[in-house]
Amino acid sequence: MSSGHGRVLGMSYLVASVAGVVFFVLSVALLGYWPKRVLDEQTRAMGPEYVLELTPSERRGRAVYSREGCAYCHTQQIRYLASDRARFGAPTLAWETRLDYPHLWGTRRIGPDLSREGGTRSDDWHYTHLFSPRAVVPQSVMPAYERLFDDAPDRPRQQARDLVAYLNTLGRARELAGPEGEARAEAGCQCPDDELANMAFGGELNAHPARTRRTHDTPPLLPAGDLARGRQLFAAHCATCHGPTGGGDGPGATGLLPAPMNLAEHQYAPARVADVLWNGVAGTAMPAWRDHSPDDRAALVSAVLALESTRLEPSLPDNLMELGQRAFRANCVQCHGERGDGSGSAAAELPIAPTSFVRQRPTLSAALRALRGGIPGTPMAPWTTRLSDAELVAAAQYVRTLYGAPGAESR
Amino acid sequence: MGQAKPPSASLVDTGLVHAHGLASIVTLLIAATFGIIVSIQLLLPDFGSNVAWLSWGRLRYAHTQGIMFGWLGNAFFAFLYHAVPILTGRPVTSRRLGLWLFGLWNFAVMAPGWVLVLAGVSQPLEWAEFPPIVDVMVVVGLGLAAIQFLPGFFARGLESLYVSSWYILGALVFTLLAYPMGNIVPEVVAGASGAAFSGLWIHDAVGLFVTPLALAIIYFVIPAATGRPIFSHFLSMLGFWLLFFLYPLNGTHHYVFSVIPMAAQMGAITASTLLGLDVLIVVTNLFLSLRGTGFVPRDPALRFVAAGTLFYLIVSMQGAAQAQMAVNQAVHFTDWVIGHSHLAMMGFASFAAAGGLVHAWQRIPWAPYNARAINAAYWLMTAGLVVMVSDLTIAGLLQGQSWQAGAPWVESLEVTRPYWLVRTLSGIPLAAGFLALLWGLTSGPRGAGLREVENGVGVEPVAEVAPRLAIASSTVETS
Structure with a gap:
């Protein structure tokens, strides 16, 4: 190796070393600082003027959520993808995350995304689910957080209350911003031709299939439900609260108020059951089951109707x-x-x-x-x-x- | 270059190699135990859930931090204590500093980090779960490591550095720069912007800390064990610089289809593709350097390193593919990614680290060495890893399919359950492999490793094919 060659080589290493640092700085500038500027600008242009701060209780709940690693199974980022939008609702806008120190986006989704959890479930559902997840969702793999309760799902300690308070804030700012907020965001986006960016607007804000609604846009019930399939589905999804025979006495029932309906002591019009399966019962822990196929919902209707007790009712004087x-x-x-x-x-x-x-x-x-x-x-x-x-x-x-x-x- | 000189007792501080080596395997066993427990909890969710520190989320934090800082950190330090004096021709800065670094890394980073995370003091940031107070200790530790290992390289002059030296330099310098990106910035920069910085660190943790040091080991062990220079010094350096240019530009590919500006996403995706090409260069060079050592090299250190190289190729091709939007939308958020990260950290990095550890151990004249146990460790770890990664990859595809179909959420859990069982079972050979590695480095006759080296464990097969490689070897002897 000649010394001239060595000097050139040495110089090239120096150049390369400087370049290495430059590339690192470039990465921070291009993938960190520049996106931050764009997102800050988006937040300013698209977000509501008034920032909805968290209450102390909600902040403490966020700390519990962070501490227990909730974000490692539940993402808080709805992607600009049709499948995400259909299941969870409007994709996450930058301004919605402006108070997230640190962000809780997550990279693995074992449980569902929680970006729009606020208003999706009732508080007593959350308490019961936190206390004993499998008491309401038998297939769940979520750990039980019994230690946040005094031995019963209806006796939450402060930390459980804080946590549920926090869950109720997820998606709240955007819901409260209302149609004006959506209009402002869409105008501020200045992206009429950007198909991807526009996915954030126009759809249902919270599309969660379990979210209850008081509207009655139930699709027509398919005529004949498969009773055997319905019984299977009932056992898999409904029996936890309503009990195996529909008596309202499943393991999930204890913490729920109002208590789950005793299905055996009611006679239902098929359309009523179909309505509840599609819309849930707003104000109660009964979620909607819109993610089930029309066939499965018809099957469930048959199964629920079949639960009615056949006992003769007394006849009373006219x-x-x-x-x-x-x-x-x-x-x-x-x-x-x-x-x-x-x-x-x-x-x-x-x-x-x-x-x-x-x-x-x-x-x-x-x-x-x-x-x-x-x-x-x-x-x-x-x-x-x-x-x-x-x-x-x-x-x-x-x-x-x-x-x-x-x-x-x-x- | 390339030809590692036989370690001289006066240069290598074998005591520090030994101490970090044992600490690495002990922390590996603890971190793997955390991993096995969380995998069992996905099958039996009530297992340990009413003991706060045994709950899934906290153990999950402890698992990855333990693997990265405890196992890989200590194993890398053990290797550096062996390799840096050989690469620089002079001892590391100070033994006293070494003791401080050892104490700090294990008793001011790992021990309190784990205790705090399990006690509920943590950050919900990936690869950054240790709380800020421990982050400070990590930075101090990395600073001490820079003082301990780097001065020799500068004394030697950059123009005469072997590629491993470059990787070591790069890793220690850039980790110090990148670490605050994921550990501090998201605490002060909110939401989506913070996530952009998080993305940088998620990738840099693997790209600027783990990968360079693992490659430093591979580039070191291959010539040292075969007694033959690396195939091409030029390709080595090309690979090195491309890696350091491209790796940091990958970060945003963790948030494809997010609100982070599409230009940043596309840039990161492009960089990911180019990085895949760079890895092809690196791995081609490494495989050509391994020519003639057989599919399963006789020297266990070389064998670990060769397997690590193969896993590096696979995981990098996979990474480049899954950054592409069409693939990403199907597999992001699924167990595919968990399989990918195990292939990176367990397959590539851990096999390289184990190779470096065994290589260094063989050269400690007074260290016990049990060849049979190390051989068993290799096969057990390979079997466990292959089963785990294949299993999680399939599980990820099924989860993605279930989500795309719009099926009720719990169906994605139901289809996964058998795969989670297999994943947990794959932890048995892995854990047995780690135990065998510990057994291999703590049992057997003292100095058995050195005798094996002297008997030519790594060299013999090379002798058979050396004539064929003569031309290739001579052309690269330019520097």
């Missing part, structure tokens, strides 16, 4: 009916409606929709139990102070006669 009707008209119509179809004038104000007796017939004992004790966790209060015992029995019998009234399927 003169009671008139008493029942009077009591119902005087006390119940505001919520349950004149025809008992749940369309009373106050219905829309209630956190949980009143029962439509037209589409759902309780047994006499179930109706009487509700009248005497109310339905805990719902606006349905006990009526023992307002109605005499005879009136209670009469009203219970009366609501049973409303089932299947003509015109009732219109809702």
Whole structure:
């Protein structure tokens, strides 16, 4: 090796070493600093003016979430992909993450993405699920966080409350920004021709298949459900709360308020069950099951209908009916409606929709139990102070006669 | 260059090689235990869940930090104590500094890092889970390592450095620069922007710390064990510089289809493709250097290193492929990626580190050495790894398919369950392999490794084919 060659070689190493550092700096500039500037600008142009800070409780909940490694199974980043958008909703915008110190995007999705978890499930569902995940989702592989509770799902400690408070913030800022917020974001994006960027807009904000809705856009029920398949699905997805025979006594039931419906003591119109499977029951832990195929939902409807107890109901004297009707008209119509179809004038104000007796017939004992004790966790209060015992029995019998009234399927 | 001189007792501090070597395997066993427990918890989720420090999330944090800093960190240091004096022709800076570095790395980084993470003091950032206070210790440790190992290279002059020296220099310098990217920046830069910086570190942790040191070992062990120079010094250096140019530019490929600007994503994807080409250059050079040693080299150190090279090729081709949008949308977020990271850290890096460790151990005249156990370790680790990675790759494809089909979420768990069982079972040969490695380096007659080297364990097959390689070898003897 000549010395001239050596000098050139030495110089080239020096150049290369400098270049190495330059490339590293370049990587930070191009893949760190420049994206940050673009994202900051996007945040300014597209985000709502007022930043929705977390409360102290929500911040503590975020710390629990971070500490327990939740982000290593649950991503918080909805990608600009049709499959992500269909399952979880609008892809994550930069401004939505502006308070995430540090980000919790994650790179593995063992459980579902949680970017839009707020408003997807009820608090008691979350508590029950955190306390014992398999009590509500039998196939779940999530660890139980019993240690955040005092031995029962309905006795959450501070940390569990904080954690659920935090979960309820996920996606909240964008929901609260409302249509104005979406319009501002879309205008600020300045990307009318960017197909990918536009995926963030226009679709459903929270498309989670379990999210409950009070609207009734249920697709038509397929005529005949496969009962065997339905029973299989019921055992796999429903029995945890509703119990193996639909008695409302599954392992997940203990922490839920209102308690899961006792399906055996109700007669359901098929459309009512289809409606609940599509929309869930807003205000309760009953999620929607929109991710199941139409065939599977029809099968589930058959399985639920087949749970009805075949026990004969007592027949009561006719003169009671008139008493029942009077009591119902005087006390119940505001919520349950004149025809008992749940369309009373106050219905829309209630956190949980009143029962439509037209589409759902309780047994006499179930109706009487509700009248005497109310339905805990719902606006349905006990009526023992307002109605005499005879009136209670009469009203219970009366609501049973409303089932299947003509015109009732219109809702 | 290339021809490693026989280690001189006066240059190599065998005590520090030995100490870091044992620490590496002990931390490997602990970190692997964490990994096995979390894999069991995916099958039996209630296992350990009401003991806070045994819960999935915390053990998962401890698992990867343990593998990277405990096992690979210590194994790399053990190798550096062996290789740096040979590469520079002078001892490392100071034995006293060595003791400090050993103490700091194991008792101010690993031990408190694990304790704090398991106690719930951590950061939810990948490859950066140790809390900031431990991060400070890591930076101090890397600084001490730079003082310990680097001065000799500068004393020697950059123009006469062997490629391993370059990798060592690059790794220690750039890890110091990159470490704050993932460990500190996302704590002060929010959300999507923070994620962009996280992406840099997720990749740099593997690309600027693990990969260069693993390659330094491979480039060192091949010529040292075969007694033959590396095939092409030019290709070595080309590979080195391309790697250092391209690796940092890969970061954003961890967030494809995210809100991070598409230009950054596309840039990272392009860099990933080019990196795949660079690895082809590196691996071609390494395989050509290995010619004639047989498919399964006799020297266990060389064998580990050869397998590591093969895994490096596979994992890099896989990496370049999965950065492409069409592949990424099907496999991102699935177990495919978990398989990929095990192929990188367990296949490539750990096989290289084990090779470096065994190579250094053979040359400690007073160290016990049990060839049979090390041989067993090789086969057990290979079997476990191949099963695990294949299994997770298939599982990932099935998960992606289930998601794309819009099936209920839990169906993606149901299809995975049998694969998770196989993955856990694949941990048995892996863990047995690690135990065998520990056994191989702590049992057997003292100095048996050196005797084996002197008997030509790595060289003999080469002698048979050397005439065929004569031309190739002579053309690269230019520097």
